[in-house]
Amino acid sequence: MKVCITAQGALLESKVENRFGRAPYFIIADTETGSFEAVVNPFADGSGGVGPKAANLIIEHQAGALISGLLGGNAKAVLDMAGVEQFVYQAGGTVSDALDAFKKNTLDRVK
Amino acid sequence: MIRIAVVSGKGGTGKTMITAALSCLLKGSLVLADCDVDAANLSLVLSPRLIRTDPFMGMKAAVIDPDLCTECGACREHCRFDAVEIDDGAYQINPSRCEGCAVCTLVCPADAVTMQPRQTGVIMYSEVDRGHLVHARLVPGAGNSGLLVHAVKKTALQEDGDAEKFLVDGPPGTGCPLISSVSGMNAVIVVTEPSVSGLHDMKRVITVCRQFRVKIFVVINRYDLDVTKTEETEAYCLEESIPLIGKIPFDPAVISAVRAGVPVTDQGQGPASLSICGIADTLEKELVNLAAR
Amino acid sequence: MKLAIASGKGGTGKSMTAANLAFTLASDRLVSLVDCDVEEPNLHLFFPSKTTPRDVTLPIPVIDESVCTYCGKCGEFCRYGAISVLPKKILFFADLCHSCGGCTLLCPEHAIHEVPKRIGTLSVSTPLPGLKLVTGTLDSGSPLAVPIIHAVKLEAESDPLVILDTAPGTSCPVVEALEGCDACILVTESTPFGLHDLELAVDVTKRLGIPAAVIINRSDGKDEETLRFCEQQDLPVLLTIPFSREIAAVQSRGDLLCRAYPEWQKAFRLVFSKAESLMEAKS
Numbered sequence: 001m002k003v004c005i006t007a008q009g010a011l012l013e014s015k016v017e018n019r020f021g022r023a024p025y026f027i028i029a030d031t032e033t034g035s036f037e038a039v040v041n042p043f044a045d046g047s048g049g050v051g052p053k054a055a056n057l058i059i060e061h062q063a064g065a066l067i068s069g070l071l072g073g074n075a076k077a078v079l080d081m082a083g084v085e086q087f088v089y090q091a092g093g094t095v096s097d098a099l100d101a102f103k104k105n106t107l108d109r110v111k
Numbered sequence: 112m113i114r115i116a117v118v119s120g121k122g123g124t125g126k127t128m129i130t131a132a133l134s135c136l137l138k139g140s141l142v143l144a145d146c147d148v149d150a151a152n153l154s155l156v157l158s159p160r161l162i163r164t165d166p167f168m169g170m171k172a173a174v175i176d177p178d179l180c181t182e183c184g185a186c187r188e189h190c191r192f193d194a195v196e197i198d199d200g201a202y203q204i205n206p207s208r209c210e211g212c213a214v215c216t217l218v219c220p221a222d223a224v225t226m227q228p229r230q231t232g233v234i235m236y237s238e239v240d241r242g243h244l245v246h247a248r249l250v251p252g253a254g255n256s257g258l259l260v261h262a263v264k265k266t267a268l269q270e271d272g273d274a275e276k277f278l279v280d281g282p283p284g285t286g287c288p289l290i291s292s293v294s295g296m297n298a299v300i301v302v303t304e305p306s307v308s309g310l311h312d313m314k315r316v317i318t319v320c321r322q323f324r325v326k327i328f329v330v331i332n333r334y335d336l337d338v339t340k341t342e343e344t345e346a347y348c349l350e351e352s353i354p355l356i357g358k359i360p361f362d363p364a365v366i367s368a369v370r371a372g373v374p375v376t377d378q379g380q381g382p383a384s385l386s387i388c389g390i391a392d393t394l395e396k397e398l399v400n401l402a403a404r
Numbered sequence: 405m406k407l408a409i410a411s412g413k414g415g416t417g418k419s420m421t422a423a424n425l426a427f428t429l430a431s432d433r434l435v436s437l438v439d440c441d442v443e444e445p446n447l448h449l450f451f452p453s454k455t456t457p458r459d460v461t462l463p464i465p466v467i468d469e470s471v472c473t474y475c476g477k478c479g480e481f482c483r484y485g486a487i488s489v490l491p492k493k494i495l496f497f498a499d500l501c502h503s504c505g506g507c508t509l510l511c512p513e514h515a516i517h518e519v520p521k522r523i524g525t526l527s528v529s530t531p532l533p534g535l536k537l538v539t540g541t542l543d544s545g546s547p548l549a550v551p552i553i554h555a556v557k558l559e560a561e562s563d564p565l566v567i568l569d570t571a572p573g574t575s576c577p578v579v580e581a582l583e584g585c586d587a588c589i590l591v592t593e594s595t596p597f598g599l600h601d602l603e604l605a606v607d608v609t610k611r612l613g614i615p616a617a618v619i620i621n622r623s624d625g626k627d628e629e630t631l632r633f634c635e636q637q638d639l640p641v642l643l644t645i646p647f648s649r650e651i652a653a654v655q656s657r658g659d660l661l662c663r664a665y666p667e668w669q670k671a672f673r674l675v676f677s678k679a680e681s682l683m684e685a686k687s
Binding site: 119120121122123124127149150152155156170189191192207210211212213214217218249251252253254256257282283284285286287288290304305306307308309311312315318319333336337339340361363366369370372 | 412413414415416419443444446449481483484502503504505506509510542544547549550571572573574575576577578579593595596597600601604607608611624626649652653655656657658
Binding site for chain 2: 008018019022045047070
């Protein structure tokens, strides 16, 4: 499955970004192959509605799950509709840390 | 990094003076941002030394090419923001009214309208005694100040992302600039004053801050000007379980400090200064608890 | 005749000035007091009275999914991210919509029509026999202050004397409130903060071609720099209100200076007659 993690930089060592729509990067990691891709978020500096726009973007990248710190209601609605599960990561670590926690199944699901 | 925004709801409650004093008192490395981009005042008491200035591009706005325009009036008819004006028979866009929706580009039969980026402000990156300060100036009457707030915060995080604390002086009100200021922060300090309007506006701003799940603290400034209203504010905080981290007495030293262009804590040990030192201590302890959570 | 009360800096006493002027003038003429600070409206706190607020609405789209082909054109066009089109579903976010009407115009299937959506409220009351109070309140979290300001101004459009209280600052809500006004009183305080923000506010009134004058509030007597600026800019100083704990206490409890100390009414009448001559000089 492809998992999207909001990040402050383009690497697995980058810190997880707490915000979703305004995250500078989306790291799309493939849990089966271990490969990953960094997608620059073109909406990070947008003036409004960045949550749903970013949600559409990660859906286009075929993410099946999202890991972020905080998620707005509008973005959540889009992801729910597309069947993308959402998980909260607020421990202040890196993208790798968040991905490990996800694989160990220790992250809370966004309700 | 711990991110703290100082906000107020009502203007003129002493937000900037408290931010300036806290910037001198808080421990560890620090980066500051003045997000009251409509009326940025933090630089007036922190003597910044300018390092560089960047242009701020707001949302794209419509521009009519007079050579292509056939003056059919379709854009004016469809613009819901009354941004299309006729000057001496020529159709033009009033940029301060344009919301950037691009409906005019959709309806123009002559393809005379395009969406163009426009500069609506400047962002300044400066050095102050405690670290760096990012401040900005919005072109008067320009919209999108929320976006400028976002750009100011982003500059601070890009340049000084390794600082231990990020302190933001927020705007008054509850609109988009306030929302942009509070977004992504760990804590907000709501500065209020003991008056009917101070209490009313504090409640409104707290409602908005709660949507962002940030830790909220309250400070009552000039609390001794109305003891009854101060008690009312205290009762509200207690009821809502919002920590009141300080009450600052009215002190003429505050105005003299602003006139001298320095934080009040630089001007000896007056009552306001002592009280703000106490607030800084309490805040440090609360932030340790917050980080531990 | 429309007189705006504005200030660059917040908390300088803008609402206090507007309320006292309206209170004083309403004893012998009809006054409409319009609160254009829709993010934090405060004038109603000085004039408690019963009102029935009515909704201020904007048209927003409704998408008929039985007709929609999920082509995605509306979602692509919307600059505000208010429409998300998925392969078999379309989502609309009313809180992001700016009501531009683009999606409705654009839809090739004509699957979109518009319905009204509330963005805030407007209330009209008569707290005193000669006083009409119009208050606009933006729903919290809504970014659309300008349409509410437009609605409150329209409510008093044809009234003989209108006093408008604007939001602090210099951005679009302030410009919306000031447009069409005959004169503007800028309330300031004699600190570097007050002066810095007064300069910004004067810039706005000049751009709009509105004659302006100044009231200095909470003065501690050290007004030289502000007075010098006003002289340079040819801005008459209509009144200087000293700082005093008595005046501050009147304010805090939500009372009016001119009600608590009627001797102040004379000063506010004088402010108004000077402002009137400003407007006449313009026309």
